[in-house]
Amino acid sequence: MKSTKTWLALSLLLLGAAQAGPANNSLVVGTSQEPPNIYDPWATNNLAISSEINGFMAASLISKDNEGDLYADIATTVPTLANGGYKLTKNAAGDVTSNSVTYSIRKDAKWSDGSAITPKDFQFWLKVEQDDRVPVPSRDPWDKAKITVNDADTFTITFNPPYLFADQVSPGLAPSASMAGAWNSFDSATAKLDSKTSGKAINDAWVKFISSFTTANNLPKVVSGAFKPTQWRSGNSLTMVRNANYWRTPKGGTDKYVQTVQYRFIPNTNTLKVNVLSGQIDTLSAVGVTFDQGLDLQRSQRDRYKTYFVPSATWEHIDINGFSNVQKVKDLDLDDKRVRQALLYSIDRAALTKALFQGKQQVSNTFVNPIAKLYKKDAKAYDFDPAKAKALFADAGWKPGADGILAKNGKKFSLNFTTTAGNATRERVQQILQAQWKAVGVDVNIQNYPSSVVFAQDFIGGGSNGKWDMLMYAWTADPSLEKGNLFSSTQIPTAGNGFAGQNEPGWKNAEYDKLWNQANTEFDLSARVKLFDRMQSIWADEVPSLPLYFRVNVYTKVPNLMNYTFSAYSLYPSWDAYEIGWSSKGAAEVNTQK
Amino acid sequence: MATYTFRRILQMIPLLLVISLIIYALTALQPGDPVDQLTQGNSQITPADIARLRAAYGLDQPIFLRYFYWLVQALHGDFGWSRSFSQPAFQYVFQDRLPNTLLLTVPALILALLVAVPLGIYSAVRQYSLPDYVLTFFSFLAFSTPVFWLGPMVLWLFAIYLPQVTNGVISLPPGGLGSPDLDPTTASTWAIIADKIKYLILPLCVLAFREIAVILRFMRANMLEVLSQDYVRTARAKGLTGGVVVYKHALRNAIIPIITLLGLAIPGLFGGAVITETVFSWPGMGRVILEGLVNKDFNVVLAALTFIALLTLIFSLLADLAYAAVDPRIRYD
Numbered sequence: 001m002k003s004t005k006t007w008l009a010l011s012l013l014l015l016g017a018a019q020a021g022p023a024n025n026s027l028v029v030g031t032s033q034e035p036p037n038i039y040d041p042w043a044t045n046n047l048a049i050s051s052e053i054n055g056f057m058a059a060s061l062i063s064k065d066n067e068g069d070l071y072a073d074i075a076t077t078v079p080t081l082a083n084g085g086y087k088l089t090k091n092a093a094g095d096v097t098s099n100s101v102t103y104s105i106r107k108d109a110k111w112s113d114g115s116a117i118t119p120k121d122f123q124f125w126l127k128v129e130q131d132d133r134v135p136v137p138s139r140d141p142w143d144k145a146k147i148t149v150n151d152a153d154t155f156t157i158t159f160n161p162p163y164l165f166a167d168q169v170s171p172g173l174a175p176s177a178s179m180a181g182a183w184n185s186f187d188s189a190t191a192k193l194d195s196k197t198s199g200k201a202i203n204d205a206w207v208k209f210i211s212s213f214t215t216a217n218n219l220p221k222v223v224s225g226a227f228k229p230t231q232w233r234s235g236n237s238l239t240m241v242r243n244a245n246y247w248r249t250p251k252g253g254t255d256k257y258v259q260t261v262q263y264r265f266i267p268n269t270n271t272l273k274v275n276v277l278s279g280q281i282d283t284l285s286a287v288g289v290t291f292d293q294g295l296d297l298q299r300s301q302r303d304r305y306k307t308y309f310v311p312s313a314t315w316e317h318i319d320i321n322g323f324s325n326v327q328k329v330k331d332l333d334l335d336d337k338r339v340r341q342a343l344l345y346s347i348d349r350a351a352l353t354k355a356l357f358q359g360k361q362q363v364s365n366t367f368v369n370p371i372a373k374l375y376k377k378d379a380k381a382y383d384f385d386p387a388k389a390k391a392l393f394a395d396a397g398w399k400p401g402a403d404g405i406l407a408k409n410g411k412k413f414s415l416n417f418t419t420t421a422g423n424a425t426r427e428r429v430q431q432i433l434q435a436q437w438k439a440v441g442v443d444v445n446i447q448n449y450p451s452s453v454v455f456a457q458d459f460i461g462g463g464s465n466g467k468w469d470m471l472m473y474a475w476t477a478d479p480s481l482e483k484g485n486l487f488s489s490t491q492i493p494t495a496g497n498g499f500a501g502q503n504e505p506g507w508k509n510a511e512y513d514k515l516w517n518q519a520n521t522e523f524d525l526s527a528r529v530k531l532f533d534r535m536q537s538i539w540a541d542e543v544p545s546l547p548l549y550f551r552v553n554v555y556t557k558v559p560n561l562m563n564y565t566f567s568a569y570s571l572y573p574s575w576d577a578y579e580i581g582w583s584s585k586g587a588a589e590v591n592t593q594k
Numbered sequence: 595m596a597t598y599t600f601r602r603i604l605q606m607i608p609l610l611l612v613i614s615l616i617i618y619a620l621t622a623l624q625p626g627d628p629v630d631q632l633t634q635g636n637s638q639i640t641p642a643d644i645a646r647l648r649a650a651y652g653l654d655q656p657i658f659l660r661y662f663y664w665l666v667q668a669l670h671g672d673f674g675w676s677r678s679f680s681q682p683a684f685q686y687v688f689q690d691r692l693p694n695t696l697l698l699t700v701p702a703l704i705l706a707l708l709v710a711v712p713l714g715i716y717s718a719v720r721q722y723s724l725p726d727y728v729l730t731f732f733s734f735l736a737f738s739t740p741v742f743w744l745g746p747m748v749l750w751l752f753a754i755y756l757p758q759v760t761n762g763v764i765s766l767p768p769g770g771l772g773s774p775d776l777d778p779t780t781a782s783t784w785a786i787i788a789d790k791i792k793y794l795i796l797p798l799c800v801l802a803f804r805e806i807a808v809i810l811r812f813m814r815a816n817m818l819e820v821l822s823q824d825y826v827r828t829a830r831a832k833g834l835t836g837g838v839v840v841y842k843h844a845l846r847n848a849i850i851p852i853i854t855l856l857g858l859a860i861p862g863l864f865g866g867a868v869i870t871e872t873v874f875s876w877p878g879m880g881r882v883i884l885e886g887l888v889n890k891d892f893n894v895v896l897a898a899l900t901f902i903a904l905l906t907l908i909f910s911l912l913a914d915l916a917y918a919a920v921d922p923r924i925r926y927d
Contacts, residue, residue, distance in 0.1 A: 037680040045677070046632050135650040138638045200652030200663075207675045215680040234679070234690055235877020237774035262774055266875045267885070270746050274768040278753040452890070455634045456626035457644070500641030
């Protein structure tokens with residue numbers, strides 16, 4: 001009896017793990033990643049979780065909603081050709097030679113310390129973005145941008161040469177007043193250093209500068225978004241509270257919406273799943289559990305939470321080595337489109353996505369996202385057709401041998417199929433495809449490596465050295481900024497360019513290249529749609545890669561949490577941070593999750 | 595003894611240099627680098643961007659030169675910057691994460707010793723009895739239960755199942771370092787301690803579970819060996835009681851190999867318990883090394899591994915010196 005009492009007392013002592021929910025109008029988000037830093041206006045770490053958390057703290061001139069439509073945040077309005085905010089400058093031949101976007105800053109747009117957001121903050125951001133000493137992962141398109149201040153609230157960004165999506169993207173901004181001193185110190189410490197020979201010393205100085213504003217020990221001094229950080233317990237949690245100086249007000253008043261947002265960092269996705277099941281967190285971040293875990297969570301959800309599968313901008317595919325200089329590519333005719341087409345006809349992608357993903361991940365027929373305006377709906381679909389596959393193989397000279405495996409000139413059709421080891425979903429896809437290819441006489445050996453090996457430039461970019469035969473992985477791209485770069489021959493990795501470039505299959509097509517060049521300077525959307533229509537037809541006919549599906553992001557949220565939504569356009573649920581709230585606290589629903 | 599100790603300390607210097615070179619080479623030579631991490635899945639990065647970033651991170655330098663720079667900096671106490679955690683690697687590893695690891699692993703080891711040593715003795719003294727069979731069964735079970743399975747199971751039991759069936763009376767948090775809602779600046783010391791204990795219980799028990807099995811088996815085997823020796827028989831023949839024979843005569847000799855075990859276990863404690871820390875979201879050294887390797891954040895990996903290598907050398911020396919203290923037959927002069 002005594003021991004029962006002791007146990008009960010101990011249990012009571014242990015009670016009281018922080019329960020999630022709207023009791024104090026707060027929101028608890030669980031994520032499997034912790035950002036290295038937050039609110040780095042130049043995004044030098046490039047991680048999804050950083051972008052998501054920054055969404056709570058960073059406002060931008062214009063942004064995209066779930067439908068891909070632009071809305072104004074810091075700006076008074078979205079600049080367009082119709083309202084004169086977006087301008088194209090053309091030469092006598094009618095070619096666009098430069099373009100510009102003019103923004104007006106709202107009068108009430110302020111930093112969290114109450115100081116006004118001014119064109120200076122955008123100029124400062126651009127100056128740093130363009131500085132060779134700063135390790136920004138990609139400068140495109142800001143390397144060719146220039147800011148001209150028109151008056152206290154208005155400025156113009158000019159792109160020369162023109163940037164195709166100038167009206168779709170918004171420059172960043174950084175608090176020039178609070179960062180000026182530290183930036184000047186960086187500037188003077190590195191002014192005499194050569195960025196080519198003293199890279200490390202410059203980077204050390206950069207780290208000193210940026211880390212004084214963006215780390216757990218040095219939280220951002222001022223921010224522009226709807227929330228501001230108050231506490232970051234490294235390895236555990238990050239807390240943000242509502243920024244009283246943020247200008248947009250949700251319907252019914254700010255006090256009816258979430259006041260505190262807390263991210264809990266739980267790197268093990270199984271543990272994260274337990275946190276959802278035990279009700280410790282209200283919702284999952286877009287960087288959360290795996291697809292399989294999402295299905296598990298959906299099975300156990302009842303009325304405690306709901307599981308969502310949101311189509312993303314991530315394209316899963318299999319590159320086929322097309323480098324003709326590689327002996328195995330020549331032997332197996334992988335540089336012959338009939339063989340690649342046959343490989344695609346041999347696999348039943350519709351059945352695969354149904355079996356593995358309950359049809360939640362859409363089969364793709366081209367590299368363009370189905371939600372993009374440029375997507376070709378009637379691109380060659382390659383519905384499962386083993387008879388057609390066998391005929392194409394036969395056409396290319398491949399006949400089944402005694403063991404059922406295709407053979408030609410004494411060589412068997414046997415190739416390696418590589419992906420990132422340990423990725424359970426990909427490994428399962430591999431096994432299904434391996435069996436389907438075997439049925440038409442293709443012998444596929446699975447040969448996987450850890451992602452650190454696969455994505456090392458000398459491996460993924462090593463198609464020309466025969467490092468891989470077939471490689472399954474994914475690319476992510478904003479559907480509204482599709483340029484078709486992945487398959488331009490200018491992007492083929494070779495020994496000459498140090499195996500850099502993203503056209504990993506080494507595919508080269510003169511007509512595609514010509515159209516790609518035209519599309520890059522075509523500012524009329526309908527004309528660009530036509531060019532992409534043809535580009536996708538060529539691509540789908542040649543199939544340098546086998547398109548599989550566009551992935552989905554999985555997350556859960558408890559009932560009555562409003563406006564925590566996202567899409568492949570808005571990318572993260574933080575895009576609409578200021579309107580996230582609980583219906584039980586009076587929040588109105590503005591966005592529903594599709 | 596002093597000469598021996600001094601000689602061993604001197605030997606550590608070249609040894610540590612060689613170890614640091616090997617660790618550096620192993621981390622630097624693995625495929626991929628931090629720039630690959632930045633380009634992964636990102637179709638916007640150009641070849642020029644990649645070259646620019648490699649130069650900025652100093653990755654365009656030959657490996658020996660990079661090692662030399664790292665060594666010179668490390669000798670000055672600067673282990674570089676952690677890109678994944680945005681802090682100096684040294685500060686992150688030793689100030690942020692090491693205390694968490696010690697908080698978890700030291701009590702786990704103490705608990706394991708307190709439980710396993712008496713049980714090991716008991717098991718040996720009652721060899722082939724029912725309790726001995728039960729303890730043997732338990733230790734094999736603990737050996738063969740992987741932490742990555744046991745961890746989620748206890749989490750499920752204490753964070754989901756028991757709270758449901760007991761209406762929340764029995765409930766433990768599903769991982770983490772402490773209640774994120776608890777503000778350490780305003781909460782009372784007792785509230786902070788109680789909160790910490792609540793989060794510590796599950797990972798500590800899971801970690802101790804396996805340690806108990808290891809020490810128990812070791813203790814039982816050593817004890818059995820000692821109990822069969824002539825001097826123990828002589829002691830019994832002289833009419834000494836069972837307790838005196840076991841605890842005064844046999845135990846002192848049986849415990850010597852446990853010193854070796856502890857000598858090697860202590861650096862391991864600083865290294866953390868990678869899987870336990872990962873499963874229970876406990877931000878300790880083990881997770882630092884794992885995450886550092888995954889994120890190609892070599893500076894933290896180098897700082898942590900060099901420190902563990904140093905500790906291994908120091909505790910090996912201390913274990914050797916402890917032999918002399920407990921075993922009069924061992925002399926170093």
